[in-house]
Amino acid sequence: MGKGFFLSKGVGVLLIICGAASVATIIALSVVYSQEKAKNNEVSPTNGGSTTNPPVTTPAPTTSNKPWDQYRLPKTLVPEHYNLMLRPRLTPDETTKLYIFTGESSVDFKCVEETDLILIHSNKLNYTKAPTLESVNPAVTAPNINKYWLQKVTQYLVIELDAKLKKDxxxxxxxxxxxxxxxDLGGFYRSEYEEDGVKRYGCCNNSMQPTDARKSFPCFDEPALKAVFNITLTHPQGTIALTGPSLGNKLIQTTFAxxxxxxxYLLAYIVSDFDFVNNTIDGVLIRIFARKSAIAAGxxxxxLNTTGPILKFFEDYYNSKYPLPKSDQIALPDFNAGAMENWGLITYRETALLYDPEFSSNGNKERIATIIAHELAHMWFGNLVTLRWWNDLWLNEGFASYVEYLGANYAEPDWGMADLIVLNDVHRVFxxxxxxxxxxxxxxxxxxxxxxxxxELFDAISYSKGASVLRMLSDFLTEDVFKMGLRTYLKEFAFGNTVYSDLWKHLQDAVDNTPLPGLPNTVADIMNTWVLQMGFPVVTIDTASGTVTQKHFLLDPDSEVTVVSPFKYQWTVPIKWMKTGTEQKPVWLVEKSETVDMMKATGTDWVLANLNVVGYYRVNYDQSNWNKLLNALNTNHSVIPVINRAQLVDDAFNMARAKIVSTTLALSTTVYLxxxxxxMPWESATDNMDFFYLMFDRSEVYGHMQAYLQKQVIPLFNYYKAETGNWTKDLPGHLDQYNLVNAISLACKTGHKECTDLAKGxxxxxxxxxxxxxxHPNLRSTVYCNAIAAGGAKEWEFAWAQFTKANAIEADKLRYAMACTKEPWLLNRYLEYTLTPEKMRKQDATSTIVYIANxxxxxxLTWDFIRARWTYIFNEYGGGSFSFSNLINGVTKRFSTEFELKQLRQFKEDNADIGFGSGTLAVDQSIERTISNMKWIEENTKTVSNWFQEAIKPL
Structure with missing residues (x-):
């Protein structure tokens, strides 16, 4: 955003570029704020139009049916327009040490049902004057305010009136x-960073999503209650302002269109001293903002170069012009999530937006392309048309998580991006x-x-399962029909709100206008089986009889399903398949069991289902067909599509854990590697062998497993050694570069001396x-990790010294690698650093703890640390954080003993009063997973050990 640029109508975001703050009134206001907190939010200002001061109280939480004790707003008031003035202070009060912001807000709302009560969301705000109420129509007299208070539990400012508001x-x-x-990284928050040795400050809101707008100003904070916003920010004179009148010689006021x-939840406003680069594509101004040093480094x-093509792709995909005149994207030093789709001002972690070939790996570059595509997809699907309530979050995030691959594939057509959804989302969420x-x-x-x-809904189910089932839907409808329904959906509901069934209706209309032969039912009837019940099926094909069956796939088949399904855990399953390398006509599995004669296979013929893994299900076969598939892998693996080679490995290993096939069959899928x-097959195999590492790296099986995996990976290691001219040349292929990392990582992990010496050297x-x-930037994460693991304090201290002065891109690689040391005292010290903001940013704390737990x-060490510090972690790192589920799952995924299970259950009980926030479900999942792991180890240790020993014997 350039100097003096005025945001035109349609821009739902704000950006102010400014430097340090200097304000005359901060001490007084900080004291006021401190006093207000101490008085538990009680103030007694004069009520406009009243001769008495209405009392402000803070009632204790109750279980009453009073409107203010409900978490959803009553359907009585609808906002239409906000006027908001905010003034952030970026200098702390010397006495209270508080950073504050002050605000003035007015909201025009329509009364749609008569009421004498106003509820408006407010969280962690204190009121320095009594609220005032007036009628927009001078001919109508507004009621007086009897009293008002803050209802902390349900996060309301409650206002009781002496008469009812009139309808309409x-x-x-x-x-x-x-x-x-x-x-705290939530709502309107403070960011601190150093540049050129100088500490700098900014304030921003990384995300109001889902319920943090109320921390910034009082508002009707539900996604269906859309309104127009007029926002003014006040900031110091001498800063780089946009436009706006001067307020004397101290402050400048900038008013936005x-x-x-x-x-x-889609609002954003930022105060910083960032610089930018810009370009204009088809009349849309595109700007990338970041720290000045990052912009100067290019x-x-x-x-900038990627945003234009992706934006153009989505305009064509949606058949809808981008609805705003500009697209600003900003890289923030402190940012909890990966990115946030604020309308017109998308906010990112620095590593999700900034690319430097000197430091950035192939994976860094891909992440930037996919996250930009994800957020730009939201400009239409989510922002222009918004979910009515958060229960349909999956439609918003699942859709963006699907089409991000399409957008990135358009921008980088040589990468093969469209297929990576199988590894990154389908297998992940399974x-x-x-x-x-x-x-x-x-x-x-x-x-x-x-x-x-x-x-809690911001999880793998909403994102990755949502993406997976929408990809499946697009495939069986065909992309043309899918896009046709999507376009009419966006056109009808532009600037409005929807529920997921609205999309089904438009897709059905598209089907009716372009009949698709073979659909067994309506779009709604098919897709509701995937949306309204948890889980997914395993489809079993008996190639001797042609019988095809489906069953709810459970990782622990002995676990009890207590959730009642409206479809009794039966799905409408689209099956694309091939026979002996030749694609066949797709079939549908509607019942629990059906006979499909053409799926019979005799002689050397074999059947492979879920071609290219477009369906959200696993596939099992009779033993004869499995043997034929294994033979095909071992004799001419290229006859099986590469995605399905990855699928065979992943399905077999997970079905073995579910006791559907033998563990030896699963291990046999790795023999051809x-x-x-x-x-893709190598990534699938290493992902699944990670489970074996978790289960056996503390047991006698570990040595045999290491020897086998080293035997399998050395040919790959040597292949890339030759392809790179003894590690001196780059590889041209995007996925080849990834597999090179796999080769070095696994070879070093299994103790291959040549690899370890290479990394240490x-x-x-x-x-x-x-x-x-x-x-090479592609290799840094794995080389750093293996060198630090093989070294001692000297290597770790060097890495830490580099980390403290590295840019965000390089710092991420070092941060991961320092968790690889084998020295317990260094790991303990590193754990302490994670909760020391002066040493590590809050945004990185939870992921670093998980790295150490890996x-x-x-x-x-990590488990003890988490249990001892849970109250502190929850209180200090819970605001604006969706990472608690990752933290809990990451720290407990190795659990596999009765003792660990008891500790986990005790952890849940001990912290019930404190809570687990977005990790509540993750605690139960961890308990369930631990029980499953215990059973699996008991049943498989001997078999696995024997198999590895046989596999490493000389032929």
Whole structure:
């Protein structure tokens, strides 16, 4: 955003570029704020139009049926327009040490049902004057305010009136308030960072989603209650302002044009001293904002060059012009999520937007392309058309998680992006959705009420399962029909709100206009079996009889499913398949069991179902067909499509855990890997062998497993050694570059001396000359990790020193690698650093703790650390965080003993009063997974050990 640029109508976001704050009134206001907190939110200002001061009280939470004790707003008032003035202070009060912001807000709302009560969301705000109410129509007299109070549990400012508001009349509620500009990464928060040795400050809202707009200003904070926003920010004179009148010689006031009609969670406003690069594509101004040093280093150029093509792709895909005149994207030093789709001002972690070929790996580059595509997809699907309530979050996030691959594939057509959804989303979410503690994609509105329940929905089910089933839907409808329905859906509901069934209706209309032969039912009837019940089926094909059956797939077949399904855990399953390498006509499985004669296979013929893994299910076969598939892998694996080679490995290993096939069959799918050179099967295999590492890296099986995997990976390691000219040349293929990392990572992990020496040698060269890093950015994470693991304190201390002065891209690689040390005392110290904001940003704390837990040496240390610090972690890191589920699952995924199970249950009991926030479901999932792991180890240890020993015997 350039100097003096005025945001035109339609821009639902704000950006102010400014430097340090200097304000005259901060001490007084900080004291006011501190006093207000101490008085438990009680104030007694004068009520406009009243001769008495209405008392402010804070009633204790009750279980009453009073409207203010309900988490959903009553359907009595509808906002139409907000006027909001905010003034952030970026200098703390010397006495209270508080950073604050002050605000003035008025909201015009329509009364749609007579009421003498106003409820408006407010969280962690204190009111310095009494709210005032007036009628927008001078001919109508507004009621007086009898009393008002803050209802903390349900997060309301409650206002009782002395008479009822009149139906169909407009009123204006005005408030003056103060809030803390905290560093909690939620709502309107403070960011601190150093640049050129100088500490700098900014304030921003990384995400109002889902319920943090109310921390910034009083508002009707539900996605269906869209309104137009007029926002003014006050900031110091001498800063780089946009436009606006001067307020004397201290402050400048910048007023923004009205937004489009939009939801509160999509607002953003930022104060910083960032720089930008820009371009204009088809009349849309595109700007990338970041720290000045990052922009000067050219780190915004890739995002700038990628945004235009992706934006154009979605305009064509949706057949809808981008609805705003500009698209700003900003990389923030402190940001809890990966990115947030604020309308017109998308916010990112620095590593999700900034690219530098000197530091960024192939994976960093891909992440930038896919996240930009994800967020730009939301500009239409989510922002222009918004879910009515959070129970349908999956439709919003699942859709963006699906089409991000399409957008990134358009921008980078040589990468083969469209196929990676299988590894990144389908296989990922299968692991969660195979538990009895999973949940359906769509819940009932009444079941999702509290903010923590909403936050809990931001999980793999909503994102990855949502993406997977929408991809399946697009495939069996055909992409043309899918897009046709999508386009009419967006056109009808532009600037409005929907439920998921609205999309089904438009897709059905598209089907009716372009008949598709073979659909067994309506779109709604087919898709509701995937949306309204948790889990997914395993489809079993008996090639001797042609019998095809389906059954709810459970990772632990002995676990009890207590959730009643409206479809009795039966799905309408589309099956694409091939016979002996030739694709066949697709079939549908509607019943529990059906006979499909053409799926019979005799002689050497074999059947392979779920071609290219477009369906959201696993596939099992009779033993004869499995033997033929294994033979095909071992004799000519290329006859099986590469995605399905990855599928065979993943399905077999997970069905073995579910006792559907033998563990030896699963292990047999890895025998051919010494001849495999493609990334996807290798990635699938290493992902599944990670489970074996978790189960056996503390047992006698570990040595045999290491020997076998080293035997399998050395041919791949040697292949890439030759392809790169003894590690001196780059590989041209995107996925080849990934598989090169796999080869080095697994070879070093299994103790291959040549690999370990290579990693240590490169790292030592860097230590000897810190100004010149000889390690290719693609290899840095794995080389750093293995060198630090093989080294001691000297290597770790060097990495830490580099981390403290690295840019965000390089710091992420070092942060991961330092968790690889085998020294317990270093890991303990590193754990302490995670909760020390001066050493590690809050946004990185939980993922770093999980990195340490992934290390077998750090597992027990991390678990003790989490249990001892849970209250602190929950209180300090819970605000604005969706990462508690990742934290809990990550720290407990190795659990496999009765003792660990008891500890986990005790952890749940001990912290019941504190809570687990967005990790509540993850605790139950961890308990279920631990029980499953215990059973699996008891039943498989001997078999697995014997198989590995046989596999490493000389022929």
């Amino acid at each position: 009349h407009m009123y204006r509620l005005s408030t003056d308030f103060v809030g803390e500009l905290a560093d 009205p937004t489009e009609k939009m939801s509160t 780190q915004g150029e890739y995002a 692991a969660v959705d195979a538990l009895t503690s999973s949940h359906p994609l769509s819940s009932k509105e009444e079941d999702i009420q509290r903010p923590e329940q909403i936050s 010494d001849k495999e050179r493609d990334f 490169w790292f030592e060269m860097w230590m000897n000359n810190p100004a010149k890093n000889p390690i 290390n077998v040496v750090g597992q027990a």
